[in-house]
Amino acid sequence: MKSKYLETTLSLDDLAQKEEEYTEISSVIPSNAEDIDTVISYYKIIANKWGWFSRLQWSFEEWSNHILDNTTYFRFIVNNYNKIGFLELKRISRDVxxxxxxxxxxxFIGLGYGKQTIFLIKKMAKENALNKLLVQTRDTDHPNALKSYLKAGFVILKQEELTFEK
Incomplete structure (x- = not known):
């Protein structure tokens, strides 16, 4: 499996110019037990499709603690009051x-919401004093994931072949 690591720096000018273009979605913080159950359900649905297995066995308590961690920005992606997915941004240093x-x-895939979500993440990062964003994509992710990040101003830092033992 190939993995690519990308980065971008955040510009207030870039965010201000695009603000008007991206108004179809917003984000909501999971705030109660029902929301945590929805997060778990969405993760299981989406994880199985894209091969994300690291959190499939997490308990309700592990999810709750993770979402409430002050270095994790976990949000539902919302369109017309409907939860259409989720995003997660993790602070890994003072400004990254x-x-x-x-x-x-x-x-909701293929309707432009991914591009809007990347913009929302960039805006959320800037609001939380993050000046640089990193992301890893794999060839098992959605085929448009890499293209979307590149269009959003990310550049590839490195690429590697990943192997997993069974």
Whole structure:
């Protein structure tokens, strides 16, 4: 499996110019037990499709602690009051964030919401004093994931072949 590591720096000018273009989605912080259950359900649905297995066995308590961690920015992606997926941004140093997940339910893929979500993440990062974002994509991710990050101003830092033992 091939993996690519990308980065971008954040510009206030870039964010201001695009703000008006991206108004179809917003984000909501999971805030109660029902929301945590929805996160778990969405993760299982989306993880199985894209081969994300690291959190499939997490308990409700592990998810709750993770979402409430003050270095994790976990949000539902919302369109017309409907939760259509989730995003996760992790602060890994004082001014650097790592995009862990941009995850949309199948029926919302290919409608431009991924691009809007990347913009939302960049805006959220800037609001939280992050000046650089990193992300890893794999060839098992959605075929347009890499293209979307490149169009959003990310550049490839390195590429490697990953192997997993069974």
């Amino acid at each position: 964030g790592l995009i862990k997940y941009v995850a949309l339910l199948d029926e």
